[in-house]
Amino acid sequence: MESLDEQCPYVPLHRPHGFEPPPELHRLARRHPVTRVRVPTGQEAWLVSGHVEVRAVLTDRRFQAPGAFTQAADYGIPVAFQRPGSPLAVDGREHSRLRNVLKAAFSSRKVTAMRPRIKAISEDLLDDMAHQKPPVDLHQYFSSPLPVTVVCEMLDVPVKDRSELIRLADSANVNSLGDQDAASRAWDNFCRFLLELVERRKREPSDDLISQIAAHHAADGFPAAETATLIATMIVAGHQTTAVQIEWGVLGLLQHPAQHDHLLAAPQLLPQAVEEIVRSFPIGALMAVPRFTTEDVVIAGTRIKARSLVLASVQEAGFDSSLFDEPQNFDIGRRNNPHLAFGYGPHYCTGAALARLEIEIALGTLFQRFPSLHIAVPLDDLQVNHANIAGGLVGLPVAW
Numbered sequence: 001m002e003s004l005d006e007q008c009p010y011v012p013l014h015r016p017h018g019f020e021p022p023p024e025l026h027r028l029a030r031r032h033p034v035t036r037v038r039v040p041t042g043q044e045a046w047l048v049s050g051h052v053e054v055r056a057v058l059t060d061r062r063f064q065a066p067g068a069f070t071q072a073a074d075y076g077i078p079v080a081f082q083r084p085g086s087p088l089a090v091d092g093r094e095h096s097r098l099r100n101v102l103k104a105a106f107s108s109r110k111v112t113a114m115r116p117r118i119k120a121i122s123e124d125l126l127d128d129m130a131h132q133k134p135p136v137d138l139h140q141y142f143s144s145p146l147p148v149t150v151v152c153e154m155l156d157v158p159v160k161d162r163s164e165l166i167r168l169a170d171s172a173n174v175n176s177l178g179d180q181d182a183a184s185r186a187w188d189n190f191c192r193f194l195l196e197l198v199e200r201r202k203r204e205p206s207d208d209l210i211s212q213i214a215a216h217h218a219a220d221g222f223p224a225a226e227t228a229t230l231i232a233t234m235i236v237a238g239h240q241t242t243a244v245q246i247e248w249g250v251l252g253l254l255q256h257p258a259q260h261d262h263l264l265a266a267p268q269l270l271p272q273a274v275e276e277i278v279r280s281f282p283i284g285a286l287m288a289v290p291r292f293t294t295e296d297v298v299i300a301g302t303r304i305k306a307r308s309l310v311l312a313s314v315q316e317a318g319f320d321s322s323l324f325d326e327p328q329n330f331d332i333g334r335r336n337n338p339h340l341a342f343g344y345g346p347h348y349c350t351g352a353a354l355a356r357l358e359i360e361i362a363l364g365t366l367f368q369r370f371p372s373l374h375i376a377v378p379l380d381d382l383q384v385n386h387a388n389i390a391g392g393l394v395g396l397p398v399a400w
C-alpha cells in the first residue's frame with residue numbers, strides 16, 4: 001500500500017492552469033481504488049476513488065456518516081457533517097426523518113416550477129452587471145448572488161437579512177485547512193441567527209420553506225435548534241457549491257471555444273453540458289465525502305480497521321477510465337456520463353435538480369447575453385479558494 005502523505009482529498013485539487021482536470025486525480029485513481037492518505041490535521045484516512053468502490057462505500061451500512069464519531073472534529077471534517085439535525089451527519093431512521101422534510105421542497109415538480117423565477121433573477125443580475133464597467137467579478141455580480149437569492153427566496157429570508165446570513169454561512173463553510181474552532185463558532189452563530197427566523201415563523205407561519213420545515217419538525221418532536229441546523233445545512237450545501245459549478249462551467253466552456261460556440265447555437269444541449277461540467281470540473285473538497293467504518297471492512301482487497309475515516313471521492317470516481325471514455329477530455333457531447341458528483345445512495349444530494357437547473361439557466365442566460373464574454377486576466381492570476389469546502393476561485397474577472 002502506498003503512502004501519499006502529501007496528498008489530501010480535503011485540499012481542493014483544482015489548479016486553474018489550463019483548466020484541465022488535475023493530473024493528481026488520474027494518478028491516484030490509476031494506482032489503486034483505495035489509497036492511504038493523510039489529512040491536513042495529521043491523521044491517516046483511506047481515500048476511495050474507484051467508481052465501483054465509491055458506490056459500495058456510499059451504500060454499505062458499515063460506512064456511517066460522521067455525526068456519531070467523536071473523533072470527527074480531529075480530522076477537520078466540516079461542521080455540517082457533525083451536528084445533530086444535519087442530514088449529512090446521521091444515518092438510518094433519523095436521517096430518513098430529516099430527509100423527508102426536504103424531499104417535498106425539492107421535488108422535481110416544485111423545482112421545475114422555479115424555472116421562470118430563476119431565469120428572471122439571472123436576467124436582473126446580468127442587467128446590473130451590464131451597467132458596470134468591465135472587468136467585473138463574475139462571482140460577485142452573478143454566480144454567487146444567483147443561488148443565494150434562490151435559496152433566500154425559498155426560505156423567505158428578508159432582503160435586509162440576506163447579506164448577514166451569507167456572511168455567517170460562508171464563515172462556517174470551512175474545510176480542514178481552515179481554523180476549525182472559528183468554523184465551529186461561526187456555525188453556532190449561523191444557527192442562532194436562523195433559530196430567530198424559525199421562532200418568528202413558528203409565531204407567524206407563512207407559505208415559505210422555513211415555516212414548512214418548522215411545522216414538520218414540531219410535529220415530529222425535533223427541537224427548534226435542530227430545525228435551524230437543517231436549514232443551515234441546506235444553505236451551506238447549496239449556495240457555494242452551485243456558484244463554484246457555474247464558474248467552472250464558464251471557465252470550461254471558454255477554454256473550449258468550439259464547444260462554447262456549439263452550445264450557443266444549440267442551447268438544447270445545456271442539460272447535457274451541465275452533466276459534463278459537474279463531472280469534469282467537480283467542486284472542491286466536499287467531493288470526498290466522509291464516512292467512518294463501524295467494523296473491520298475489506299474493500300477492493302484492502303482491509304480497513306473499524307473506526308477509520310474513509311473518504312469516498314465522488315470527484316475522482318468521475319475520472320475512472322473503466323467507465324468513462326477518455327475521462328480527462330471535456331466533452332459536452334458525452335452521452336454515457338454516470339458521474340457521482342451529487343453523491344450516491346441514501347445521502348444523494350437533495351438539491352441536485354435545483355442545482356442542475358440553476359447551472360443550466362445561469363450558463364444559458366450569461367452566454368446569450370454576453371456572447372463575447374472572456375476572462376479578463378491571465379489564467380495564472382486566478383486564485384483558488386483553498387479554505388472553502390466547495391473550493392472554487394477567489395474571484396473571476398470577466399469582460400465582454
Ligand code: HEM
Nearest residue numbers: 087088237238241242245289341342343347349350351355
Ligand atoms: C452543483 C451543486 C451541488 C453539488 C455538486 C452537491 C453535491 C452534494 C453531494 C456530493 C452530497 C452528498 C454528501 C454525502 O453523501 O455525504 C450532497 C448532499 C446534500 N446536498 Fe448537495 N450539492 C449541490 C447543490 C445543492 C443544493 C442547491 C442544495 C439545496 C439548496 C443542496 C443540498 C444538499 C443537502 C441538504 C444534502 C444532504 C443530503 C443527505 O445527507 O441526505 N445541494 N450534495
